[in-house]
Amino acid sequence: MLLQIIQIFKLNVRLEWQQRQSYFAVVLYVLTTVYLTYLVFNGIMSPETWNSFFWIIFIFAAVQAAYRSFYFEADRRFLLYFGMVKPQVLVLGKILYNFIYLIFIGLISFACMLFFLGDIIADPPAFLVLLVLAAAGFSAILTFVAGISAKAGNNPALPAILSIPLIYPQVLTLSRTSIRALTGFSWELNAPLLLVLLLLALATLLLSYLLFAYLWRD
């Protein structure tokens, strides 16, 4: 099963790499929005504003990126998969791919924000740990919702409407924790919040695993 998950992951990387322009589109999206923030907020960037803008830009980039998860399967290809792999394997492979993709998007957003809006992070390692937790938590929800919207006929507004309310719990916890990474982070004090984020990520992973079979049945 693990081998199959990795194969699905590799297949995804290969397919997406053939259409590299989608990566550049996401990177460009991050770049333009960060620059827009820089233009609008020039000179009055407090840690709180930095923090809020980072998460908003990251979330919208992530929703856009994950929307493509089932782009290739919307046609007849999923019938082919259906005979070859179990739906659970398919969704775990896609989640793994999106997890790594979201970490990259997060790092790119982080680098762009540092470059344009100033280096005001007191504890970069803590912030990066939060970024990985965010990618873990978002990847399962976004992949799952991408699956739903692919099945619902690829209405472009649907992924954002369906997924953003579902990630509120994580976003609220993340932004509340990450503001401390900007101003000075204590691992002991924030351990319960980090645990909550980890548990949320595991819960969403479990839900995707359990429910995806029903979603993918036709």
Next chain:
Amino acid sequence: MIKHWWKALAVLLVLYTIILGFLGPVSRLPILNETIRVLYFHVPMWFGMILLMGGSVIFSIQHLSSASPEADLKARETAVTGFFLAFLGLATGSIWARYTWGAYWVNDPKLNGTAVTMLIYLAYFVLRSSVEDQQKKGRLAAVYNIFAFVMMIVFIGILPRMTDSLHPGNGGNPAFGQYDLDNDMRKVFYPAVIGWALIGVWITNIKVRYEKLRLLKNER
């Protein structure tokens, strides 16, 4: 007639809470004053909503395991009634907040939870309306409903306990239990919860029957 006893019970309980809710004795407290009576109308809406949303998830699970169109219809109508109760809870809470906290909307974990719940169920209705095929619609909606319900419970049940809230009973604000020394308020509050929940079930029941008749008429 025997089957309908619970409807009579619902009407009697709600009548009882309306009469005693406005006329019965309540604790005298600064700031809250008479607004404490909102407890009988605001809080039961949330209990009713959670109950109905829970029911909706059970119907969704039923639909996934049996693919019965009736379970899907019930899941939808239960969610609609739950959403209606959530709206009433929000409206009553908002008016109350204006006179006690000074604003219609404040940044409070419970209010955020409400907003998220309502957005999640609005998304659920949008998802339903954007799929044409009945079978597919039912399945996608059921899957989303289960996923959304778990996240909603996390948001309104777990996260607020990790932070302070302005609500009575949270963040150092005592709940009504501590004021209600002679149990006067309990005698109205618990019947209110049961009564309003039954009214919610009744509304859903009527709506499901109406929808079934409408489908039958369209088939002809």
